[in-house]
Amino acid sequence: MTGLRIATDDASLAEMFDWAVRSATRFVVSDGSHGPLDVSEADAGPHRTADYRASYHAGYRFRSGYYLRDFAHQAVGAQLLGLTRHNAAMLESFVRTATPEHGGWPVWALNFDRITPLAIDYRGPDRFVRELPAVFELVELVHVLYRWTGDRSLLEHQGFWRRTMTDFVAAHDRSFPNGVAEADGPGIFDGAASYNERPAGPLLEAGDAFAAQYAANRHAASLESAIGEHEAAERFAAVAEQLAAVFAREWGAQDRSVGELVSARDAEGGPVREWLKEANWFPPLKGLVDSDHPNRAAVLEHLDRACRDEATAPRNVEALSYVPEVFLRHGRPDTALEWMRTVYDARDAPHEVAAQGRNGDYPEVSFTLVAQIVAGFLGLEPDAAASAVTTRHALPRGVGRLAADHIPFGDGRIGVGVRLDDEVWLENLTSRELAWTPVLARDDGFHDPHLGGRRTADAVRVRPGERRTIPL
Known part of the structure; x- marks a missing residue:
C-alpha cells in the first residue's frame, strides 16, 4: 500500500478519505496466505x-x-x-x-x-x-x-x-x-x-x-x-x-x-x-x-x-457508488459530493444482503470514494507513458484547499494540490521530466479522464524532484 494522503480545509472530506483508506486496506489479499x-x-x-x-x-x-x-x-x-x-x-x-x-x-x-x-x-x-x-x-x-x-x-x-x-x-x-x-x-x-x-x-x-x-x-x-x-x-x-x-x-x-x-x-x-x-x-x-x-x-x-x-x-449502496462519478465527469462537483456523502453516511447501515454486514463492508464503497476524492476533485488525467499529466481541478462548494501526496504514477509518485484564489501545484517524484497541463478555468463539460488529449505544447515542464506552482 502507498502512503497516499490528503490535506484539506474541509474536515468532513478528510474524515471521509481517512475512513475510505482504512476500510480499503482491510480488503487487500497478500501473496503467501492460504x-x-x-x-x-x-x-x-x-x-x-x-x-x-x-x-x-x-x-x-x-x-x-x-x-x-x-x-x-x-x-x-x-x-x-x-x-x-x-x-x-x-x-x-x-x-x-x-x-x-x-x-x-x-x-x-x-x-x-x-x-x-x-x-x-x-x-x-x-x-x-x-x-x-x-x-x-x-x-x-x-x-x-x-x-x-x-x-x-x-x-x-x-x-x-x-x-x-x-x-x-x-x-x-x-x-x-x-x-x-x-x-x-x-x-x-x-x-x-x-x-x-x-x-x-x-x-x-x-x-x-x-x-x-x-x-x-x-x-x-x-x-x-x-x-x-x-x-x-x-x-x-x-x-x-x-x-x-x-x-x-x-x-x-x-x-x-x-x-x-x-x-x-x-x-x-x-x-x-x-x-x-x-x-x-x-x-x-x-x-x-x-x-x-x-x-x-x-x-x-x-x-x-x-x-x-x-x-x-437503487437499494444497494454499491450501485449508488457510480453516481458521483457521473457528475464528476460532467463538471458538477457539488452534486458529486452530495452523492458521496449519501454513500458515506450509509456506511453503518445494514447492507440489503444480510450476510454482507454493513454497507461500509462492501469493498466498492471505500475504493471508489478514494478515487472520487483524489482523482475526481483534483481532476487527474494521467498519461504516464507520455510522461504527461493534466489537472482539471473542480472543488465543491465549501472546499477551498485540497492536496494529495504519494499518488502512484508511472515509475514513481506525484503530488498535486490546489488552493482556490491562490495557486495550483504539482510535485514530480518520478525518474522522468513530466509535462504538466494545469487547466485553470472551471469547465463543466464532459471529460473522460483517461482519454484526455496530450496538451504538451503549453505544458509546464516539471523535472524529477521538483515542485512547480502556478498562480490562479
Whole structure:
C-alpha cells in the first residue's frame, strides 16, 4: 500500500478519505496466505484450500474471490492506494479466461488463487454468470491502467481487446444488426444485457452495455495508437462514432426537457423507456451523453431525481457508488459530493444482503470514494507513458484547499494540490521530466479522464524532484 494522503480545509472530506483508506486496506489479499476456495452462502463446506495470490476483495466480502464488475470499478482507487501489482495480476487473470471455450466471455468471478472460477457463479464453460457491460469494461480497464502506469506489458493484451471488439461483437449482433452487441439472455447464466439484474423483462440491448461498448472502442483506439497501429486505431475510433450516431438517432429522449432516454431494447427489439438504473446512468458516465448532447442537463437532472426518489433509487449502496462519478465527469462537483456523502453516511447501515454486514463492508464503497476524492476533485488525467499529466481541478462548494501526496504514477509518485484564489501545484517524484497541463478555468463539460488529449505544447515542464506552482 502507498502512503497516499490528503490535506484539506474541509474536515468532513478528510474524515471521509481517512475512513475510505482504512476500510480499503482491510480488503487487500497478500501473496503467501492460504485459504479456502469457493466460499459462499451456497456452499457450507468443507472447502478445498489453496495459496492465495496478490489481489483484493471486489464483491461480497463473505465470498472467497473477486468479481469482474467490481474490480473494473475499484481499480483506479486501488491504483491510488499503491495496488499496481494487484491490478495488473487481477486484470490478467480475467483476460486469460476470455477463451473460445467460454465464447469470448471472461468469467464473472475468480477465487483468491487468481485461477479457479468461483463456483457459485460458474457451473461449467457454457454455464456461468455473464453480464455484457463487464466484457467491454475490461477492455477499457487495460487502457486505464496503462494511462496510470505506462506499463507496456499491458499492451500485450492486444489480442484480447481486438477479439472482443470485433469477433465477440459480431457474434452478439444478430437479432437486431446495428453494431450494438446483444445479450443471449434472459438470465445472468445465459448472458444478460445489463448490470441491472432486476429488469421488468428480458432485454436484447441495454444502455450500460451500449455505453461500455462505445467507450471500449475509444479506449481500444488509444491502445492501438500506443502500439503504433494507427490504421487499427482509426477503425476503432470510427466504430465509436458509428455507435454514437446510432445512440443519437435511436436512443434519444422523446421530450428533451424531461431527459428520459431509451434505456434498453426488449426481446423484440422495441425501445424500453423504463428507469433501469445502470442502463440509464452509463450513457452519461461513458460519454454517449457528452458536452454536445442536446439535452445533457435534463438527462443529468433526471438521473439525480430518480436516484433520490425512494421508488426508483437503487437499494444497494454499491450501485449508488457510480453516481458521483457521473457528475464528476460532467463538471458538477457539488452534486458529486452530495452523492458521496449519501454513500458515506450509509456506511453503518445494514447492507440489503444480510450476510454482507454493513454497507461500509462492501469493498466498492471505500475504493471508489478514494478515487472520487483524489482523482475526481483534483481532476487527474494521467498519461504516464507520455510522461504527461493534466489537472482539471473542480472543488465543491465549501472546499477551498485540497492536496494529495504519494499518488502512484508511472515509475514513481506525484503530488498535486490546489488552493482556490491562490495557486495550483504539482510535485514530480518520478525518474522522468513530466509535462504538466494545469487547466485553470472551471469547465463543466464532459471529460473522460483517461482519454484526455496530450496538451504538451503549453505544458509546464516539471523535472524529477521538483515542485512547480502556478498562480490562479
